[in-house]
Amino acid sequence: DSGVTQTPKHLITATGQRVTLRCSPRSGDLSVYWYQQSLDQGLQFLIQYYNGEERAKGNILERFSAQQFPDLHSELNLSSLELGDSALYFCASSVALDYYGELFFGEGSRLTVL
Amino acid sequence: GQNIDQPTEMTATEGAIVQINCTYQTSGFNGLFWYQQHAGEAPTFLSYNVLDGLEEKGRFSSFLSRSKGYSYLLLKELQMKDSASYLCAVRGDSNYQLIWGAGTKLIIKP
Numbered sequence: 001d002s003g004v005t006q007t008p009k010h011l012i013t014a015t016g017q018r019v020t021l022r023c024s025p026r027s028g029d030l031s032v033y034w035y036q037q038s039l040d041q042g043l044q045f046l047i048q049y050y051n052g053e054e055r056a057k058g059n060i061l062e063r064f065s066a067q068q069f070p071d072l073h074s075e076l077n078l079s080s081l082e083l084g085d086s087a088l089y090f091c092a093s094s095v096a097l098d099y100y101g102e103l104f105f106g107e108g109s110r111l112t113v114l
Numbered sequence: 115g116q117n118i119d120q121p122t123e124m125t126a127t128e129g130a131i132v133q134i135n136c137t138y139q140t141s142g143f144n145g146l147f148w149y150q151q152h153a154g155e156a157p158t159f160l161s162y163n164v165l166d167g168l169e170e171k172g173r174f175s176s177f178l179s180r181s182k183g184y185s186y187l188l189l190k191e192l193q194m195k196d197s198a199s200y201l202c203a204v205r206g207d208s209n210y211q212l213i214w215g216a217g218t219k220l221i222i223k224p
Contacts, residue, residue, distance in 0.1 A: 042216035
């Protein structure tokens, strides 16, 4: 158990819909990262938050948005869903912005768009 | 550009030794990570190298040569449970972000 909690674990929805994925980082971790992993693909970095502020953006679509709340949990919002958005979405956390150690990953949210 | 290369797939025999290579070209270098990921599960941290040389941790070892932009993960006494994808990631200069390789799928045969 990494200490990072993601909900829901599985989500099935239809094209055009909107979903919200939630992540609670490890206790004490201030930085949260979101990654997308499509079937048999590598991890694609979406966005990073540190202590409530956006710090880095990767290949995140305009239909996607995220935020980190004062209690440090984070939400990833995916809208106008397309079939190609079906993927595993991972949240990871680390202690600090300039921390050189490893990231700790949640178990992921598997999104299926039909 | 920034790039990390790993073999797509490797096959090895239970009880044997396998070496998974990773080469990288990045803007700056602040450490290299290896993660293990079983299908459909979260990546889990295996090792971290920031200085040249070999880091040993049980059956797993990781080597780094910064001058060559090269690392390898060595798995000894392979077990069936080692069947997984192994991800190489480099922390560059930009916002301390990790740059991820596509992963090497390791298949262990009896």
